[in-house]
Amino acid sequence: MNAPEATGRFEADEVDAWFGTKQVLRKVNLLIPERRITAVIGPSGCGKSTFIRCLNRMHELVPGARITGRIRLDGENIYAPEVDPVLLRRRVGMVFQKPNPFPTMSIRDNVLSGLRLTGALDRSRAEAIAEQALRGAALWDEVKDRLGEPGIGLSGGQQQRLCIARTLAVSPEVVLMDEPCSALDPIATARIEDLLSELKARYTIVIVTHNMQQAARVSDRTAFFLTGELIEVAETDTLFTSPTDRRTEDYITGKFG
């Protein structure tokens, strides 16, 4: 089971999570294979965002939040006492629902912010790292002539790709995306979706989406959550064409949600 190299394979084992006394995840067992795109779908409040926030240990930052169970990354329990959540988050990057570039920083500084924040930036390699990350996020051609301009001057879709570039610059194994397109227009959404299929060659990607068409378009595997439980997980084609659980079928055919 132990992976010989760091590849970004997650295994969630009997994961329960709470906000205060409210249980938001119940006995979740889910394997997230490396270098593939796993979509997490389900109606609002089903625990899908909470679940991916457990993967980089950001759930526990909310006052009163709690989690039990085991989550292994490349075979190693990330909730073991000796694991430093700060170091874990450099391996498991996250892109948020609303683009959130740092408003005081230029485009270049935004891309390098992860390295600079943590003091890991090698100055002589800064330009190369910035270019590589921006190319990785398919933003380089649009911004290469104005790297010194403020990041918040970009359009919403560009800002979100800037946030993706910022995440890639830290060289994570896994990229978590929490409804990354919900604040974007259809054209910007299409660009991000195209980008995802390029990224999966190098990263494990987990994307939360409330948009079933998006899950069907971009993901290899899909997990369906309902009221804190993992109802069904399968290859995306299988899940959308022949779901085994009645509730999955009702949800993907639009009977509720």
Add this chain to the structure above:
Amino acid sequence: MHPETRTRRRNERLFRLLCLGCLLLPLLMLAWLLGDLVIKALPRLHMDFLSGFPSRRAAEAGILPGMVGSLYLILLTISLAMPVGVGAAIYLEEFGRRSRAAQLIEVNIANLAGVPSIIYGLLGLEIFVRVLGLGRSLLAGAATLALLVLPVIIMATREALRTVPDSLREAAVGLGATPWQVVRQVVLPQAVPGIMTGCILAVSRAIGETAPLVVIGALTFITFLPDGVLAPFTALPIQIFNWISRPQAAFAHNAAAGIVVLMGTLLLLNATAIYLRERMERMQKGAH
């Protein structure tokens, strides 16, 4: 016209006039006060007054020690109060937000801001002048004023920290930043303009304070400039108070001139701070 419309329009106009009156009344009072002051001050406002030392003869008395004393006092006060106040606010807002103790402290800080300044003077007299043995020095005065303005700085800084959106904190945490790195590199740069505003308010309050300085024993008649932080000192408000309490009419002109100097100094300090704040805001918005 419908009678109801007419009544309503008349009432609208009356209300607007009333509000305008409320605006004009204090403005007129202020203009009157300033005008009266400047007229009284005019005969004494010249370079000799600014560069002179106190004298028994009103016409020869100058304000230099008071002016220099006030400047030193304010600079010292801010350098003491700002790091402590900003640090306390960061702890309360970024690290202690969920604890009951932090909430209790918050209520008490708001109360502290309303404590009469003479109480701070008594506290400063006991702690700084006597127990810590600083004597009736600039440092003791600045430390006392620093205590006085700490609540102002803490509250303004907390307010500024609160306006930084949580999404930025999350972004930094998600990139693997430690809590300190998040505060230092993401939250503080965003909050700087608000913190500066708090410091401007603090300076404005501290520069006019008289009571606590009287209590801790600022001198009213010194013919030298302070040569260090442990030197005795006087300050503009003290000097003004002293001149006002003299029976000779000529000193009233000195007091008026002193007030003009005090207000000029305050405006200058605040203008500098506002200029710095605007510049930082522009630097944040513009390219690096």
